[in-house]
Amino acid sequence: MADRSAGDGRTAGTVTGAAAGAESTTEIGRRVLRLRTARGFTQRQLAEPAYTAAYVSTLEAGKVRPSEAALRHLADRLGISYEELTTGRSPRDATRLRAAVTDARRALATGAAEDAAELFEQVRDEAERLGFAEERGAALLGLGDCALETGDLTVARDHFEAVERLLAGEPLPRRIPAIRGRAVAHLLAGELRYSCYLLESAIDELNASGLHDPYALLLLYTAAIAPYMDMGAHARAVRAAELALALAPSVDDPGLIARMHRGVARTLIAEGRTAEADASLAKAQELYEQLRIHTDLAHCHWMRGYVHAQDGNLERAERELRTARDMLASKRAALFTVQVEVELADVLRRRGRTADAEALLLPLLARTPAEGAADAPGEPEAAADEVGLTADRGAVHAGGAHRLLGLIADERGDAEAAEEHYCAALSLLERTGAAGDLADLCRLLGDLLRREGRLEAAMDAYRTGLGHRAAPGTTTLGPAPAEPPM
Template identity: 75%
Template sequence: MAAKHTAGTDTGQKPRDGGEQGSRRGPSDDPGAVGRRVHRLRTERGLTQRQLAEPAYTAAYISTLEAGRVRPSEAAIRHLAERLGVTYEELETGRPAHLATDLRLRLVEAQRTLATGAAEEAVAAYIRLLAEAEQLGLDGERATALLGLGQCALETGELPVARERFEAAEKLLADAPLPQRAPAIRGRAVAHLLAGELRYACYLLESAIDELNASGLQDPGALLLLYTAAIAPYMDMGAHARAAQAGELALALAPQVSDPELVAGLHRGVARTLIAAGRTQEADASLARAAEIYQQLQIRTEMAHCHWMRGYVHAQDGDLSGAESELRAARDMLASKRAALYTAQVEVELADVLRRLGKRQEAEALLLRLLGELQADRGSVHAGGVHRLLGLIAEERSDLDRAEEHYVTALALLERAGAAGDLADICRLLGDLLRRAGRTEAAMDAYRTGLGHRAAPGSTTLGPAPVRPPAS
């Protein structure tokens, strides 16, 4: 296939709720702020300092606190909040608890808008919520809004913007435990993957997995998220054994994970490893499980990815009509959400199926249009797939010079991305073409290059494969 490499890339994981992380103190608070709030509330309620303090504290402590000479402990704030009839958060931050709760509910609504509608509609909501969270000093909710904006940018194909949003979220959560930072790390990795920076995507995910396992933090959800995300770059690099291992480790974690979207993403990722192993019936069953969950959750982008992958499965089995139907369904769903980059990637797959069905003119017209939409820094692996298919069509027309141009361009794009399996295929096609033209020495060079790339994907980053999680 022309673009088997990223079909079904795990890109739809919802941002985790930032929750209470970083939200307890507003940026304008000073050491005396709590004391002033205590004094105001105590006076409003007609309580003396002794009445407020007893039985755990003294009137002298309340006097010192209200004068701003001491910052109360968490236990002291909880005691005082109970006596004053307010929430812990309201006493500590000065804002009513319902403001943060309402903001979190609206973040969930923005995520629902992204799942069911176009990303542009969700962007406006997330930008408003980000501004509110900044005003209230709620860093956890700021991070959640930034994760949502990053996800929107992935859908619209604005990869530099996506990376910036995920990096900003990770920076906000710098002091949080790694499990809370995992969605931002995964988002950065996906952005680099879609830009064709496969090795760096692997590096980000493997580093986080190793750190999480080494830390002893038992968070099955974060580990499953990271292992699942690693499958796509492994597959694109031709490191099928590593992809299969990541899938096995994620499957072992699945019974401990309650988030259905995470589990659906796992089944979709594992399907890629099954397809590569020729186990298409098992892959189709795995995709069916994922699609059922996405249907229940009404997540249209992920449903489209399932159709995309099922189209590839049908094509592998020789059911080209079934493949065309699934790929057109995926294309239409993604186009309705204005997910331009993913739409273009599906159309590469569709063009391959159309060519194999004998609809060469339709396939070529589609591919020529896609040349302007897929560049080296935006879908480079699929851009290589476009040139591969145009080369095949040119060969079928006996236009060997044009075919060679397309194969050489595809080779350069795929070398830049490090897509080893596809590089080997392009080198074989180029070598065969050169051999038929009587250029034996050049053909041998192409074959040798392909063999080198096929042998390359033993280690995808600077070190060994990620360690297994500790036994529970």
């Protein structure tokens, strides 16, 4: 119902739009009083020519609900926007908060994630105080990315889920970066199937609703390549890479394009096209260098090290992996650092330096948040808060570390230790669904058991490996997601 204004004979209608849902009559009145006093206006000066001093007095006391026309008149007289008067949120505040998000993103790209997280927290808190949902969501997304880098996967998921709740009423493309972040957190935890489920569900929902947003789809297809590859679903990974390449010309985001090239390189490596993979990584590296995104640049060195290892150029592979490890360690990206160290240990073993490889691997499986194990000779000192690989934190690489330790033990004739490490690796990887790695481990375990004369156990291991190899990824993933119209 409309309230009758006091003193001017005009009917003040209900506040519409932002004012109706955002602020009470009392709060708006207090804001008018504060702004009028700050500008040195009398109530008459503020009211004229359309209203009376008595009307402004009653409004400031919270006894009248102002109409939209009255609020627009007062905002104009006070020299502010209608939105700022009705909500208390200044466009200048929004601009300032967005600039702060950009600064925090730059800090995350070039410095340590913990330092960037402090900046994101400041933006989040102020955006919440001022009621800016979009800027608060951007800060929460940044906090999730910081937690991914430091390996705090539960914290990362919590932040990404908070973004999804905050934007629940927004179109799906607005929520895709948070969904992608949550999928990556599950991937790093070793939950490959659920990571694929999140990404494929979002792809299907986008395509079914007709929301063929190129940026959102490119983000999802690029993110899907890694869990597909780890699960052994190579055909799906290749198709995701093809769709990503087709979408790329429609997206103006160099960082995302660089990430796409990294994903495409993984599929090329699996197909033995190492020269093309290295070229794709070179494109990504060039973009990251221009953007000064250090963590992703380190990932490029990491993958180029893997490419050179596949080609048998172990000296160059070691050099690239050490560069990646040092860059990630300098940014205190603990989880990624230890994952690179597993790859580096593999190269060291293949170069005949098994003692160095073993000394590098053992601390990765023994390290705890409270104390670190001794570092390998010639390796940088571990950070005090650095943690190792566990079943719920880097499970795929934890399995890889046990596999390498099993190979080292097997090569020196310690069958008991080798079997123990192979079984530990199998236990870790069976939870992840990493089909290709599981099949390889079953072969290694079967060979070991056969040499020990335990033929029945060896046959069981081989059969299990064949089961993983027969249809990698297809029985757990279900139908492939629908493809967007190109």
